[in-house]
Amino acid sequence: MAAAGMMRRSDSNGKEASSATRLQLIDEEQQFSDQLTGFMQNKWGMYEAGFDYDVVAVFGSQSTGKSTLLNRLFGTRFDVMSEAQRQQTTRGIWADRATSENSVLILDVEGTDGRERGEQQDFERKSALFSLAVGEVVIVNLWENMVGLYNGANLGLLKTVMEVNLQLFGGGGGGGGGGEGQQASAKSKTLLFFVIRDHVSPAPLESLARTLRADLARIWEGLGKPAGAPPAFDAYFDVRFASLPHKLLQPEAFEAGARELRRAFRDRGAADYVFRSEYRRRVPADGFPAYAQGVWAAVAHNKDLDLPTQQELLAQFRCDEIAAAALEPFRAALAPLRQGAQDGLVADGLGGAAQAMRAAALGDFDAQARRYHGGVYAKRRAALAAALDAELHAVLVAHVRNAAAAACAAFGRDCARAIGEASARADYAFAAVVGGVRAAVEAAYARAVDGLAFAGAPWSFGAEARQLAAALDAQTGELRAREVARVVARLADDTRAAMADVVAERLGGGAADMWRHVLAAFDGEAEACDARLARALEAAGVEAGGGEPAAAARRMHAALWDGVAGLLRDESADAAVLQRLRAAVEDAFRYDAHGLPRVWTPADDIDAHFAAARDAARALLPRLARVDAGASRVLHAEGFFPAGYDVARTLVLVAAGRQRDLAKRFAREADALFMEAKRSVVATHGR
Ligand code: GDP
Ligand code: MG
Incomplete structure (x- = not known):
């Protein structure tokens, strides 16, 4: 396949990687891939996952072993820089699905080592915004010897992450719209998972973690925050720490440590299972491509980006798409009924069919759309129901009129015949004969319109029944x-x-x-x-x-x-x-x-x-x-x-x-x- 997933470079072994499941989601020209939906549907099998999927992104300086770590933890095939060549990796964001049972989407954020400082910082900020908007767990990758030395680029990256987080979740009151529980919430927490590489000093992990927490607190204090009460760091972030031994000096210990980390990302039943529901961005999988694209479009053009707005826009976009898709089979099923009504036919069991078609269309819509923003979903559902009802009513009312016309014709015809037969008899009574014909004709009409005014339908056909009675x-x-x-x-x-x-x-x-x-x-x-x-x-x-x-x-x-x-x-x-x-x-x-x-x-x-x-x-x-x-x-x-x-x-x-x-x-x-x-x-x- 000539997909973006094809590798541009050799892997560390010098041969072309066989995996075509990677996607360059955002390329070096900052273009968002048009293949994300296709990958989610066909390569990753995640499109139908509903809310049951997770997204992880990784941050860290260039060549700190990020891609190596992701491949160990998730079985992905991200490019790893050759130890011999030490060449520059491509700037951009790569995506792949974890090989675990759970649907986990991994984002590998590549940067440059600052050819031009401004340009790099710009991309770093954009990729941080994007990763926090779509990722629920952000792995912060750093060497042990960087801990406590937070300055320059390293300090800047964490500062960027927190600033960006405030922009995404802290602005605009952070409340999210009202509505049902499934609705996307602006209050999602993010897990910052620090992975300390080349942990070779005797200092225990706890002391490294303490140092990092102190750094985080200092950075948070120093941030310009929105007016009003300063938000608490804990309201936005959970923090976790792990370290790995030196990959080259202690290869076996490194692999063992990686396996233990891998377990925490995979074992759903474990107490230390990484993915927790409060981290979820609550974007349904089938809306993820549109959501991610929308977020990137806003990021790339330096537009204001806040998640409630993004999620509402996503909900509108997706609910429209889903409604349009639900209308298609409905219209296909309605077409022969409409033709029949135009041809003057009186169909049997139309009420049940109409009700089933309506319920199926709304069911199709609900199955996907109910996961989106509650207010948008409810509004779009009402609009869909109104559209369905308008099309149904036009067909049903034509059918009802056909049935009424048939009843009138049958009444005249059958009365003439019955009177002709009965009038010679001694016990002939006009009213009884005509009354009998009328009862039969009305029963046939009632059968033809039975169930057309089903429960929940905004019509009754009472006027048509009254018109028939008058006729x-x-x-x-x-x-x-x-x-x-x-x-x-x-x-x-x-x-x-x-x-x-x-x-x-x-x-x-x-x-x-x-x-x-x-x-x-x-x-x-x-x-x-x-x-x-x-x-x-x-x-x-x-x-x-x-x-x-x-x-x-x-x-x-x-x-x-x-x-x-x-x-x-x-x-x-x-x-x-x-x-x-x-x-x-x-x-x-x-x-x-x-x-x-x-x-x-x-x-x-x-x-x-x-x-x-x-x-x-x-x-x-x-x-x-x-x-x-x-x-x-x-x-x-x-x-x-x-x-x-x-x-x-x-x-x-x-x-x-x-x-x-x-x-x-x-x-x-x-x-x-x-x-x-x-x-x-x-x-x-x-x-
Ligand atoms: P990335 O740029 O952060 O994605 O780093 P890569 O995964 O491409 O790795 C860059 C280089 O570091 C490669 O040559 C790896 O073999 C090497 N490397 C990977 N993990 C480690 C590690 O834990 N310790 C050390 N010292 N080197 C590593
Ligand atoms: Mg890499």
Whole structure:
């Protein structure tokens, strides 16, 4: 691989190192590597570690055996300066993963031996800032003969570490935001682990440590501190000490000492285990690359660097990334559902699927994002939930509308079919049939929308359910109106049929009281129809109390009378009227008062008889020409017909002009009848 991990130089044995797990995190041009995420994912297997990883950095003068120590302690393959060549190591920061079971990231900070003093100090300060911001344990590497001689560069390095620490953790109140326990805290402590090399003097470690502590206290005292109460050294640092024998003079003792140190860095169960949770920077592993890069960017450009801000920026960056990643599978799963909704389909079990998709997306987000700054996490989660809900709702509401439209269509179709099947049966009741269809349709709708308004969803689809109910109500109203019209038409037909005989008989008889009989029959039919309509309305579910039954009755009355009036008009055609007049004159002329046929003799006054018979028949015409409505109880009753119904118009059966015409025609026919009677008398008696 041509990765930055490839070595630029030979190792101490003169051959190319085979390990490609090292990464030059920050190069000599102070550029931050773009491969940290790839290394954490693929080479170090640390990306998914959450909070369960540690970071160690090493400080110390050039060529004091730092890289040698790291390689011993952690199994890393950092460059070690050749003893023969003593050449300058590359400036920069190298990173590698410890070969231990635990995820430990090691940072090897290389410096220069001051070609230009200002330049070196600048990098030293930047690398110290960076190492303290990202590392929880800082190994301070020094020779025994430096202890107590803290001046110059050595003193400066420790001073830099402490100053930098105050900048990172001491400024801005050092409180960190509120929020949950997982949130990054600005109060992380740092362990300064002093490793004293080439410990060859008889002075015990304790006395060396005492000297170093005194130096530290002096340096701390001398620092310019933020205004207010001077912070305590112990609030920021734990300090530990170890020493190693001379590597060249006591190689075996050196290796034994290194093994013991190595154990303290690896044995999680040990009382002296180095990594303690209070040192952790509380940056999730998957956020470490962005965090480290952000810190370095601020450091490299000499921007103000404080960890709470860095961690909040990191949280925003990572939470956005994680939310975007969580949206992808969600949108992929939603797409076919959206298409289905657009195609008007009504899917099954959509509620469960929607809920699962939403929960999965939030679960994906939570799994990674909850480790970040609590306030940022909560805000971004709410935004993600809102985005999910908006996209879900658009699809679900389309689906609900499809289900409602399907319910409306099914209701109309099924009602028509069910009414068609049931209306011929004796026990047919419109309301029961329509109610049954509606219950089935509403149950299907309820199944289709079941679970769509799942717990926690900010919608209920109550408005859609109300709209559907209103639409079904309206359809029911139309069906009921049609049902009532159908009942009324049938009653009108029945009435017309029942009246046909009475009308024919009474109008044929032409008696003076004929209208009384005809209209008495109509009154009776109308009353019977009132009772039948009331029963039909009840079966149709029309409320008895309201104005609807009365209006229906009035409409029915008009239909009943229209039917009978039509019947009467049919019976009042020219031919029928003439026929009745002719029959009347013949009856009166040909039969005597006892109903016996007359036999004319020359003595009879045929002329007078005929004149009487003809006048009696002609008197019938005005009686046939107009319904005597006064003979009915109901026709003129208040509110029997709908407003605007013109009953008077229906009472005229033969208009005046036609009456005159018919009278003329009748006179001619009567004359013919008279002539015939005269001839018969002459024929019988004349010879
Ligand atoms: P670094 O520049 O601090 O990383 O130092 P290196 O690890 O590259 O070592 C520099 C030189 O010191 C190499 O030649 C090592 O062999 C040698 N060295 C490493 N450890 C020790 C030690 O404990 N004592 C002595 N005297 N030399 C050492
Ligand atoms: Mg080195």
